[in-house]
Each structure stands twice: as structure tokens, then as C-alpha cells.
Amino acid sequence: MMDFDALKYYSCWLQEFFIDQGMHLGLAAALGTFINLLVVILVVTVLDIIVRKVIVQAFKAFSVKTATTFDDYLVKSNFPRYIAHFVPLAIVWEIAPILFIEYPIITKIIFVGANIYLVILCILVFRSLLRTTRNYLQGKPDYYDKPLESYIQVLMIFAWGVGVFFIINLLTGYSITSLATLGAASAIVLLIFKDTILGFVASIQVSVNDIVRIGDWITFSKYGADGYVTEINLATVRVQNFDNTYTTIPTYSLIADSFQNWRGMQESKGRRIKRAIFIKQSSIKFLTPEELEDLKKIQLIAPYIDHRQKDVNHYNKQVEADKSLLINGKNQTNLGVFRKYADAMLHENPAINKDLFLMVRHLAPTDKGIPIEIFCFSYDKNWENYEHIQADIFDHLLAAVPYFGLEIFELPTGKDIVNISTK
Structure with a gap:
């Protein structure tokens, strides 16, 4: 324990020493108090450095030996440093009334300053604990994606609010509970x-x-x-x-x-592909038997054309359709066969998830042609790979359109206008 009698003796000895040297009583008391203040500041500073180093090293040694990471985060958030400051503060609290016994107003000022510092120190310790808790929980799978920072900021605002109220009370003496x-x-x-x-x-x-x-x-x-x-x-x-x-x-x-x-x-199990090809409406037509035979060379749709044509022929025979005109009875169209080709191609594509929704459909005609929309899901959801899969599908379909006697719609370019004007 601190020897308060010796401290009190030292405080009075300085004053008596200056009086013995012929100094005025008031000046001797003031000079002794000033020297005491310098000594206290020096001792507290040195003690603070020593205690801080001891506690910090002790925490580091303890954290190395433990399996949990919580104490490691305590060290990183300066928790030991803040704790170390309590020791010098307690010493100031005890020795201030003795060293400045002749000046109670100074003692009161020191007490107020020490109390304010204590409030701030408690807030810093609380902040350190919050940051430690946040860093520790963010390493857990259940909490890494949670907005922990929001809750910590709210608690810190509350802590600083309470701290400000206490500081105002210490400075003014006004009750904060009214x-x-x-x-x-x-x-x-x-x-x-x-x-x-x-x-x-x-x-x-x-x-x-x-x-x-x-x-x-x-x-x-x-x-x-x-x-x-x-x-x-x-x-x-x-x-x-x-x-x-x-x-x-x-x-x-x-x-x-x-x-x-x-x-x-x-x-989910796939990423959606939803994009349309715009077909020029004037390129759509009924297919003649000769054209159907040519399209049978496309392996993906040859079985479909045979099966579909049998149904068409059977129906036309029943209704006795006059096939001198293609419009009579049922007929296959180049757009319908192309749509079936796109559907078959998607079913053959290993990058497309067949367990999810897959469809090739017409949309309502527009001033830019008839949209043929592809609706499916790719297995790969990575953005770069997804774009490659989507590009491969539409590269192929765009290149395949002319094989069906169809045309892609696009607005006239400058070259088109020049060609028209030169005719």
C-alpha cells in the first residue's frame, strides 16, 4: 500500500524547506505545490508506460497460449492499453488530496478532470470490447454476412451520449435525471x-x-x-x-x-437466359415439299419434320385440302421449324439445365419484326461463364437463321440508303 504519511511529510517538507531559505510563506506553498505537480506528472507518466507494457505483454503471452481468437482480437483492439490507464488514474485519485492539501480548489479541479478522464476511458474500453466482439463474430459462418457494424455504431452512439451527459453533470453539477x-x-x-x-x-x-x-x-x-x-x-x-x-x-x-x-x-440451380432474336416478318413463309426435304438434312430436326409432316398430310387428306395452293389445309412454316430447331439445340446443349424451365416462344409482332425469345437456365452462374454460354447460343442461332430462309431484322444503315439512292 502507498505510504500516505510519508507522502504527506514530503509535501510539507518542500514548503518548510523554502521557508527556511527565507522565502515568503505564500510563495513557498505555491512553489512547493508546483514542484509536487511536476513530480506527480512525471511519476504517473513513467508508471503508465511501465504498467501498459507489462499488461500488454501479459495479454499477448496469454493470447498465444489459448486456442480461442477472442483474446487475440482484444489485443488488436487496444483493450490492454486502455485497462493499463486505470492504475495511474487510481494513484492520482489517491495522492491529489494530500499533495494539494493547501489548495482545495486545485484538488477539486483534478478530481473533475480525473472523473471526466474515467468516463472517456470507460467508453474506450467499451468500444474496444465491441470491436473485439465484432471481429470475433465475423469469423463465424453464422455472422460474417450480418450487419454487425450497424449495431456497434448504435451502441457507441448510446455510450457517447451517456458519457456526454455524465461529463456535463461533472462540469455543471446539473442533474441528468430530471x-x-x-x-x-x-x-x-x-x-x-x-x-x-x-x-x-x-x-x-x-x-x-x-x-x-x-x-x-x-x-x-x-x-x-x-x-x-x-x-x-x-x-x-x-x-x-x-x-x-x-x-x-x-x-x-x-x-x-x-x-x-x-x-x-x-x-438456385441455374441462371436465367432470356433474350430474343427479331425475325423480319416478310421472310416468313410456308415450306414446299422440296424445301422440307432440304431441311431434313439438318440432323437435329429431321425426326421432327418427318413426324410433323405425317400429321399434316393426314389432316389435309381428311379435309380434302386443295394443295395446289400452300395456304390450304395445314402447312409447316420456316419460322415454326426454326423455332423447333432452337428448342432442340437447347436440349442438346450440356450447359443448359433441363430440370429448370426451358422454352422457345413467339412474342407479339413489333415494328422491329417478330421476337423469337429463348427462355432457359444455364448451370454455370458465374457471370463471365454465363455470358459465354449465352453468346455461344445466340451466335449459333443467328448464323443458323439463313438456312431456314429467314432474315434477321435490323434498321437500315448508311450503306443501305446509299445503295437505294444509286439504283
Whole structure:
């Protein structure tokens, strides 16, 4: 224990020494107090350095020997350093009334400063524990994609709010428990932290309803975001776009506005391909028997043409259709055969998931031709591979269109206009 009698003797000895040297009583007391203050600052500083090094090294040695990573995160978040500061603070608390017994006002100021420092130190320790908990939980599979940063920020705002109230109480002596004070503080908090409160509520809804996780691919056109969520905190959601830029989105916008989350696609058994080829309407026609024979050379649809033509011939025979005109009775069209070819090609493609929905269909005619839409799902959901699969399918279909006597619609180019004008 600290020898307070010896400390008190030392404090008085300095003053008596200066008086014996012929110094005025008041000046001797002031000079002795000033020297005592310098000694206290020096001793506390040295002691703080020593205690901090001892505690930090002890924590590091302990964390190396343990299997859990929680204590490792405690060291990284400076928890031992903050704990070490309590020892010098306790010493100042004990020796200040003795060293400055002649100046109670100085003792009071030191006590107020020590109390304020204690409040701040407690907040820093609390912050260190929160950061340690966050880093520890982010290493767990159940929590790595949760918006832990939002909850930590809310708790820190609450901690600093309580700390500010205590500091105001220490400086002014005004009670922080009165209804008037709490009411005024609540109004100020609501006014200043409106966006923070909205973000906090949104963070809870995002987490509880599992709307967005860290690592999700989202598309938010309003903010130009298209990429992976890297961070969810109290005020903003950070998205790394595919061009390696970053977009920040207000957290409450995830609740207030509409956006697209691709997680469902990533967790499913395939990624959807939905794209149309526009066929020039004037190129569509009935197929003659000679043309059907030529198309039978295409192996994928030869069985279909034979089977379909038998049905057509049977029907035409029943209704006694006059086949001097192709329009009479039933007939196969080049567009219908092409549609069946596209369907057969997709069924033969190993990159397409046949267990999911697969369809080739007509859409309503437009001023740009008749859309033939491909609707299917690729096994590979990786963006780059998906685009390659999709490109391979449409490269082939676009090249196959002329074999069926069809044409792809496209608007006239400058060369087309020049050719027309020269005729």
C-alpha cells in the first residue's frame, strides 16, 4: 500500500524547506505545490508506460497460449492499453488530496478532470470490447454476412451520449435525471440523429427480414450501384461495383426503395437466359415439299419434320385440302421449324439445365419484326461463364437463321440508303 504519511511529510517538507531559505510563506506553498505537480506528472507518466507494457505483454503471452481468437482480437483492439490507464488514474485519485492539501480548489479541479478522464476511458474500453466482439463474430459462418457494424455504431452512439451527459453533470453539477433534461436531450437527439435512427431501424429490418447480406450482388439503379455488398453500417451500405468503383447507399433506402438482389439466382440451380432474336416478318413463309426435304438434312430436326409432316398430310387428306395452293389445309412454316430447331439445340446443349424451365416462344409482332425469345437456365452462374454460354447460343442461332430462309431484322444503315439512292 502507498505510504500516505510519508507522502504527506514530503509535501510539507518542500514548503518548510523554502521557508527556511527565507522565502515568503505564500510563495513557498505555491512553489512547493508546483514542484509536487511536476513530480506527480512525471511519476504517473513513467508508471503508465511501465504498467501498459507489462499488461500488454501479459495479454499477448496469454493470447498465444489459448486456442480461442477472442483474446487475440482484444489485443488488436487496444483493450490492454486502455485497462493499463486505470492504475495511474487510481494513484492520482489517491495522492491529489494530500499533495494539494493547501489548495482545495486545485484538488477539486483534478478530481473533475480525473472523473471526466474515467468516463472517456470507460467508453474506450467499451468500444474496444465491441470491436473485439465484432471481429470475433465475423469469423463465424453464422455472422460474417450480418450487419454487425450497424449495431456497434448504435451502441457507441448510446455510450457517447451517456458519457456526454455524465461529463456535463461533472462540469455543471446539473442533474441528468430530471425529466426536463431528459426531454430536452431526447429532442436534440431526435433532431441531430434523424438519419442515424432511420438507419438503425433499417438495419434491424434488413437483418431480421434477411433482405441484404454482406457478399450479396445487388443492382440499385437509383444510385448507380451494381456489384457486391462489402459493408453494411448504420448510415450507409457500401457496394463495390464491377468496374471496381464504390457506391454508398443510405441504409434506409433498402427499405424505402426498390432494388434487385441476385442472391436467389446465386443460390438456385441455374441462371436465367432470356433474350430474343427479331425475325423480319416478310421472310416468313410456308415450306414446299422440296424445301422440307432440304431441311431434313439438318440432323437435329429431321425426326421432327418427318413426324410433323405425317400429321399434316393426314389432316389435309381428311379435309380434302386443295394443295395446289400452300395456304390450304395445314402447312409447316420456316419460322415454326426454326423455332423447333432452337428448342432442340437447347436440349442438346450440356450447359443448359433441363430440370429448370426451358422454352422457345413467339412474342407479339413489333415494328422491329417478330421476337423469337429463348427462355432457359444455364448451370454455370458465374457471370463471365454465363455470358459465354449465352453468346455461344445466340451466335449459333443467328448464323443458323439463313438456312431456314429467314432474315434477321435490323434498321437500315448508311450503306443501305446509299445503295437505294444509286439504283
